[in-house]
Amino acid sequence: MATKIILDVDTGSDDAIAIMAAVLSPDIEVEAICTTWGNQCVDFTTDNTLRLLDAMGADIPVYKGCDTAMTKYLTHDYIEAKPFAPVMHDGKPVIMHSEHLDLPEAKSVPQDMPAACFYVDYLRKAKEKVTLVPVGPLTNLGLALRIAPDIVDHIEQIVIMGGGSKEANLTPCAEANIWHDPEAAEIVVQSGARLVWVPLDATHKACVTLDDCKRFRELDNFAGNFAAQQCEQRIIVHNARQPLEVPDAAAVHDALCIAYLIDESVLTDVRNCHVEIGLSGYGEGQTIIDQRAEVIAEEKNSYFAFNADRFKFVDILCDCFKNCEVK
Amino acid sequence: MSKKIILDVDTGSDDAVAIMAAILSPDIQLEAICSVVGNKDLDKTTENTLRVVELMGADVPVYRGCRTPFAKWLSSDHIVPDRRECKAKDGDKVIMIHEDYLDIPAASIKEQEIRAVEFYVKYLREASEPVTIVAVGPLTNVAAALLVDETIVDKIEEIVIMGGGYNITNTTPSAEFNIWQDPEAAQRVIHCGAKVTIVPLDATHAACITLDDCKRFREIGTVSGNFAAELCEQRIFVHNAAQPLDVPDAAAVHDALCIAYLIDPTVLKDVRHAHVDIGFRDYSEGQTIVDCRYYTEDKNCYYAFDGDRFKFADILCDLFARDLKRR
Numbered sequence A: 001m002a003t004k005i006i007l008d009v010d011t012g013s014d015d016a017i018a019i020m021a022a023v024l025s026p027d028i029e030v031e032a033i034c035t036t037w038g039n040q041c042v043d044f045t046t047d048n049t050l051r052l053l054d055a056m057g058a059d060i061p062v063y064k065g066c067d068t069a070m071t072k073y074l075t076h077d078y079i080e081a082k083p084f085a086p087v088m089h090d091g092k093p094v095i096m097h098s099e100h101l102d103l104p105e106a107k108s109v110p111q112d113m114p115a116a117c118f119y120v121d122y123l124r125k126a127k128e129k130v131t132l133v134p135v136g137p138l139t140n141l142g143l144a145l146r147i148a149p150d151i152v153d154h155i156e157q158i159v160i161m162g163g164g165s166k167e168a169n170l171t172p173c174a175e176a177n178i179w180h181d182p183e184a185a186e187i188v189v190q191s192g193a194r195l196v197w198v199p200l201d202a203t204h205k206a207c208v209t210l211d212d213c214k215r216f217r218e219l220d221n222f223a224g225n226f227a228a229q230q231c232e233q234r235i236i237v238h239n240a241r242q243p244l245e246v247p248d249a250a251a252v253h254d255a256l257c258i259a260y261l262i263d264e265s266v267l268t269d270v271r272n273c274h275v276e277i278g279l280s281g282y283g284e285g286q287t288i289i290d291q292r293a294e295v296i297a298e299e300k301n302s303y304f305a306f307n308a309d310r311f312k313f314v315d316i317l318c319d320c321f322k323n324c325e326v327k
Numbered sequence B: 001m002s003k004k005i006i007l008d009v010d011t012g013s014d015d016a017v018a019i020m021a022a023i024l025s026p027d028i029q030l031e032a033i034c035s036v037v038g039n040k041d042l043d044k045t046t047e048n049t050l051r052v053v054e055l056m057g058a059d060v061p062v063y064r065g066c067r068t069p070f071a072k073w074l075s076s077d078h079i080v081p082d083r084r085e086c087k088a089k090d091g092d093k094v095i096m097i098h099e100d101y102l103d104i105p106a107a108s109i110k111e112q113e114i115r116a117v118e119f120y121v122k123y124l125r126e127a128s129e130p131v132t133i134v135a136v137g138p139l140t141n142v143a144a145a146l147l148v149d150e151t152i153v154d155k156i157e158e159i160v161i162m163g164g165g166y167n168i169t170n171t172t173p174s175a176e177f178n179i180w181q182d183p184e185a186a187q188r189v190i191h192c193g194a195k196v197t198i199v200p201l202d203a204t205h206a207a208c209i210t211l212d213d214c215k216r217f218r219e220i221g222t223v224s225g226n227f228a229a230e231l232c233e234q235r236i237f238v239h240n241a242a243q244p245l246d247v248p249d250a251a252a253v254h255d256a257l258c259i260a261y262l263i264d265p266t267v268l269k270d271v272r273h274a275h276v277d278i279g280f281r282d283y284s285e286g287q288t289i290v291d292c293r294y295y296t297e298d299k300n301c302y303y304a305f306d307g308d309r310f311k312f313a314d315i316l317c318d319l320f321a322r323d324l325k326r327r
Helices: A013-024 A042-056 A115-125 A139-147 A149-154 A176-180 A182-189 A210-218 A222-241 A253-262 A310-321 B013-024 B042-055 B116-126 B140-148 B150-155 B177-181 B183-190 B201-206 B211-219 B223-242 B254-263 B309-321
Strands: A003-009 A028-035 A087-089 A092-094 A130-134 A155-161 A195-198 A267-273 A275-277 A287-289 A302-308 B003-009 B028-035 B087-090 B093-096 B131-135 B156-162 B196-199 B268-278 B288-291 B301-307
Touching (some): A003 A115, A013 A042, A042 A222, A087 A222, A115 A149, A115 B140, A130 A139, A139 A149, A139 A182, A155 A253, A176 A182, A210 A310, A222 A310, B003 B116, B003 B254, B013 B028, B013 B309, B028 B254, B093 B223, B116 B150, B131 B140, B131 B254, B156 B183, B156 B254, B177 B183, B183 B268, B211 B223, B211 B309, B223 B309
Parallel strands (some): A003 A028, A003 A130, A130 A155, B003 B028, B003 B131
Antiparallel strands (some): A267 A302, A275 A287, B268 B301
């Protein structure tokens, strides 16, 4: 039976690949997609999400979410992340997430209900438990859990792309999604739901190479081509600024969450542990893993993936993309 | 024409007086009441609110609000007030400023299905004319609604807040309770762009209710007059022991002053247009910071430094006299 999920995205190049994989997988039924601010402002991430769904001919409701963090920007005492300068390639600037995906403008529009209200309304009425897959900042979900904490009873698990134990990408200790809204992340952590973390430790291992992009392209359909295009763009930026152990490769963070739902074994070295979020000072947005001895460690609240299988990941993506009927 | 309002309460003894006043006033059309955690936990404030509505025989929908402040308890780096309990001993009996449950029959009516934040968003989006929000508890619900959909601010005529204090505090050396309970929510609300009027302790302690006023309430011979007298006497007993006011045998009835202001704005005195911010950390946590410099930051609030106690008691007497339920 297909796993019912709600995606929460800030599309976003890797979000786009996650959306395509989820929509095309026979093992996954995408109930709805919520958008959030993050890689870009929420107007852009919503528009990009709609563009992609239109291009795929997918009829999935999109709910527009929050455009700022729950509390972060109310004060001045947060650490500013350094803005990234674009990487120049063939005389042209390349960035990790373009403002607009290179697709025709969207014809479809988001639903009336805002994302946080959708979570509350959908989950309170849900007859069976649903899996949430937030791959952007956790603002919508944090807020929904504040509005109606009882929705947690209707959540099967929350698969989070975010955080990092030995890896960080926005500040010396923080990954972008968690850094963007640490308070929302901590609310999710404390919610009591089953949490599976897909952090940078895993996504940097499950990288996609230029050779993999070739495989995507050989599928000769929209999903394969568009995924190849997005990954190639990411590889250029990774090579310039954040080279991985594998040469000519990029992390495609968000899509790894979808791969996990299709085949759990794509995540390796998954440890049951206590996770909490740094909320202020230099620790802001850090995913703190309690590494102390079992007897004195805090109560375990998470499954945190420290590694992943990149070959399996790419095979899973190819399997999904080959189902695409759009050329 | 009567003014449409939504009340947001943490009932609470003075909240009960405010609800009765709002129900009875011909100048006010009470559209809905939202409950929030504050004086008591959410189950109690919701039940108490329903009790008052039922006692008054009023047909007003009640919506269950947030159970937890936005961000406050997520971290441990806040001051736990060394709070002298707001209670007093009468022989062997302990009198609280807010009893767990109001001493009126348990409610048989129920709250609405959707939650307070969902209600705010839905109601305000559909509203054809602007509405006034009167928030007399912590501002968690209102802040959450403004984050879910910032466009609802266009449908808000005014936000009247009971909270804060400049020369007077009651929970920590720097903070009044409602603001201290959810400082992040308060900061979001007072900076949302709507007209904000703050009714702080400076005003509510000046506009106190005396034992003589309680006699007047009782002599009216209505259910509301009688219940208000009981609640005020309870408050006076505790005030005398824990927090005596300038006027002897008197108590602040904070929340009801907001309702009086809507009926006759001149009940608030020395109302200054000012820049107000909320302190978040350490000793200033929950402080209402009023910018008193000559060159102030942008003015975002009307802040009442004084109140007229005679006018206040007269307004309440007029309202209780309108109650059709005789004692």
